[in-house]
Amino acid sequence: MKQVSPFQTLTQYKSSYFKQDFPASLSVFLVAMPLCLGIALASGAPLFSGLVAGMIGGIVVGLLSGSEISVSGPAAGLAVIVADAITKIGSYEAFLVAVVLAGLIQLILGLIKAGRFSSFFPDSVIKGMLVAIGIVIILKQIPHALGRDNDYEGEFEFQQLADGENTISEIYRAIETASTGAVIISFVSIVFLIAWERTAGRSTRAFFKNFPAALVVVIIGVGLNEFFRVAVPSWYLGDTAHQHMVQIPTIAVGKSLFSIFDFPDFSVLGNLKVYGIAATIAIVASLETLLNLEASDRLDSGKRISSTSQELVAQGVGNMLSGLIGGLPVTSVVVRTSANVYGGARTRISTVLHGFFLMVAVFLGGPLLNYIPLSCLAAVLIMVGYKLAKPAIFKKTYRDGWSQFVPFIVTVAGIVFTDLLIGIALGSVVGIVYVLITNFQSTFKMTRDGHKVTIEFEKDLYFLSKPQLKEALGSLQPGDTVLIDGTKAPFIDHDIFNILHDYSDIAKVQGIDYELKNVVLNRRKGNMRLAQG
Known part of the structure; x- marks a missing residue:
């Protein structure tokens, strides 16, 4: 196993990798698109800000990243912090100054090699984080699969901001108000994904292995919904203006392409609140990034070791640029990284391409992409979640002994019923206690x-x-x-x-x-x- 170098990847890239990186990038793009929009909505920021952060996370951070498979973009874990910061500081333009400063702090942390501290998290906690995120993805996507889209895409906290429900009560409400059209689309999509994966595993034809199943699912979802519109109007989920669909904002007629960008108001540099917000964003974003990088190394089939300090440098540059052109803060994100891995990505080119696809969606493809039902994308994410949280993982960890299983299960429960950082903290404390107990049992x-x-x-x-x-x-x-x-x-x-x-x-x-x-x-x-x- 060796550490990866972004420059080495670009100079030694093989055309044969593209057969896997390209379809993986399409899968990540389809997953990232609604997440970027949902997180921007939850943050109280302009919708375009999430897409801008997604583009920066893909293209800029992807090129500079310390990992070959990690995918960065706006993170749900920062939504509450961002929303509160915008309120405290008075405007989104002022908040962007804090994002730029946070990026500068991360850049400095990377240069002084602060990324090495990620190694202190117990292995059982990282494993628990991956499983917990898989469970959360499934639980959060079930309502979207049933046609209830009250909560925004990308919400990972147990207590939901959008509608006052929690993860469990939201599923109950979704069952009560299930949409026949959404259920059919999500069910057909899941069955198709399972059949496609099994066929790819058994078939010798490269088509099933290299063509992105997620793209076919989207085509199926759009086709079924349009069929409902004509044949069974009561099952129709709506059109481009409906909440059950992807809703990429369109550039107003007569406006420049650059009208989507906001720019920081540097006149607030004298306000001390800006620096406190910047430090908070830098710490939380760096912590999430380092945790996700540890997790991505576990997922990487190539068993490559990511450079954590190089990743902090990449995140710092990315956040500085994102703040300068109106984007939300970016971090490495497990959901997109998982979609990248299970899409078959080999190198960072997949991450970069997904950023370009987001750019095309913003400038050219919005009206067309807005015909995609969220229920078919929910099916894609549910499959990603299942792969992260397979029952076999629980069995294997249990066989490893209580010192591994207890921190693992505490992490899982903590993340599912609170949020990512609280769950990680709980699991880490329990893990450290078990390490101490184990270490002093046979002194x-x-x-x-x-x-x-x-x-x-x-x-x-x-x-x-x-x-x-x-x-x-x-x-x-x-x-x-x-x-x-x-x-x-x-x-x-x-x-x-x-x-x-x-x-x-x-x-x-x-x-x-x-x-x-x-x-x-x-x-x-x-x-x-x-x-x-």
Whole structure:
């Protein structure tokens, strides 16, 4: 396994990769398009701002990224922060200044190699994050598949902002108000995707492996909806102005193509609130990016190791540019990355192409793309979610032991019932506790042969081993001959050292022959050795 280089990818790119990167980019584009719009809507920002961020995340961050398969764009996890920041600072143009500054902070973090801190997250937590996101995708897309589109696309928090429902109650409402047309479209789409994938796995024909199934699903969805319009009007989901469809805003007649861009108001640089907002965005966006990068490496079939610091540089440049032309903050996003991987992407070219497709959609294809029903895109996302959260993953993690399964399941539950960052925090705390418990379970070995007792240290001893050690010393009996052997413990905590030293007085009173061998506070520093005997 080796770290990837963006420049090496471009210079050594093989035309054979394009057969996989191109269809993958179309799949990511179809998934990213409604997410960009939904997150912009939830953020209280102009709809075009989400698409602008998607273009920047694809083209700019994609080219500079430290990962071959990671896909960046506006993130649902920042929606609440963005909405609150716009309100506090007074205007979207002022908020864009904070986005530019956040990008500058990320650029600096990347240059000082701060990305290495991502390695501190337990593996079980990263695995739990992927599974949880898969579950959330399925739960959040079920209402869209049933024709209830009250909540915006890209919403991942349990408590929903758009309609006051939560993930579970939204599904209940969707069942109550299910649209026959949406159900048929999503059902047919899911069946088609399953059949296509099975055919691709068994067939020797390259067509099924290289042609994007998501694109065919979109064509099916549009075709069925247009059929309903003519044959069964009550099942028809609407047209380009209806909430059940993709709704890319169109450029007003007589307006320049560049009218979609907003520009930062740098007159607010004297406002201290801008800097606080910028720091918050930089920290949260960087944290989400690093977590998602760890997850993307796990998904990468090529087993490549991404450069986390290079990714922070890429995100910094991307956010600076996004803020300068009116886009939302960008981060690496697991949903789009997963769609990229399962679409068969080999290199970053897939990510870059999806950014170009978003650009074409904004400038040229909006009216046509607005005929796509959200229910068929929900089917695509449900399949992505299933691949992330297969039952086999739960079984394998359970077999790995409680130290892996408990942090994993806590992470899953935390993300599903709160949000991404809270779930990760809960899982990490539990994971660290299990690491500590595991580490201090076998710090020493106690053996007894009649009245001859040996307590041999197996590794460094820290204060967390105090209860075990006190229990072992408390089990000693009058007449015992005891040897405490610290040869294998280069470091002994001060509390442990004091317990062992103080017990020599207790041993004399109780008639215990007590000997310390190579027991030191810190052998590496060579200080405070307690002589044998």
